[in-house]
């Protein structure tokens with residue numbers, strides 16, 4: 628459904644030195660029919676620039692891409708007819724009536740008024756917008772407005788939908804609700820979905836596959852579970868009852884850990900942590916060694932790698948830190 632090879636975009640430099648900005652340096656990616664793919668990356672990594680090239684809003688400076696079978700550079704008209712694009716800011720005007728907006732949008736994409744109205748009403752039902760056809764977007768909740776944006780992006784029945792941060796700014800319940808609707812796009816309509824997000828739980832819950840972009844190039848492409856398996860080990864956190872024995876605990880973890888072992892003072896105690904491959908098998912031995920040394924523990928915690936750990940190990944940055 629999407630295929631890109633060596634896709635690149637350099638912007639002319641601004642300011643005094645006029646150094647060109649290499650926003651995207653050579654993206655190779657493939658998205659199959661019916662896949663839900665999440666596109667993640669730190670701020671400035673090149674996500675929006677890539678999305679804009681794939682949706683024909685921006686010309687690549689190098690490389691090629693086909694979207695829904697059409698070339699983005701030479702068949703932009705056909706590409707646009709085949710895709711839905713829901714931008715970050717949405718495209719509804721606050722004054723117009725929701726239903727009219729959807730119908731107008733459909734007509735802009737070349738479908739008749741009758742078709743657009745029928746399809747729009749069907750989408751309102753599917754997206755839990757019943758009864759809001761004549762409502763102005765400014766009198767809707769954030770979640771309803773976002774679902775209206777999605778209805779607009781889908782009214783011409785595209786086989787492929789690009790969603791740019793679809794749930795940013797929504798409360799957790801509205802986000803979960805929108806996830807259900809996005810999943811239904813695939814199960815009920817067979818659509819392919821390509822979405823950017825800053826929420827790793829969203830990518831985890833929703834996406835078949837995750838592409839990570841950093842410094843303008845793809846650095847990982849796999850299922851969320853496979854990516855988590857790539858991070859070396861589970862995080863084992865031990866809190867000795869006597870903080871004075873933290874160095875001994877650290878030495879015992881170090882014997883089975885991959886990488887650095889950290890000792891940190893936390894509220895009312897000390898935590899010693901390290902990444903341990905296959906913690907389920909290693910921890911019993913670790914506990915026996917602690918027992919033999921006469922070291923008592925206040926608590927023990929084993930945490931499986933999260934997508935945030937994956938992101939940190941791939942890009943050196945935590946998406947959570949960036950968002951805070």
Ligand SMILES: Nc1ncnc2c1ncn2[C@@H]1O[C@H](COP(=O)(O)OP(=O)(O)OP(=O)(O)O)[C@@H](O)[C@H]1O
Pocket residue numbers: 638639648649650651668669670671672673674675676677
């Ligand atoms: N029109 C432009 N002119 C010059 N530089 C640009 C332009 N658009 C983007 N850039 C630069 O290209 C790089 C990639 O930007 P892009 O918006 O694609 O990143 P992003 O991954 O979408 O970031 P974010 O998560 O913050 O939206 C950044 O360094 C940005 O400053």
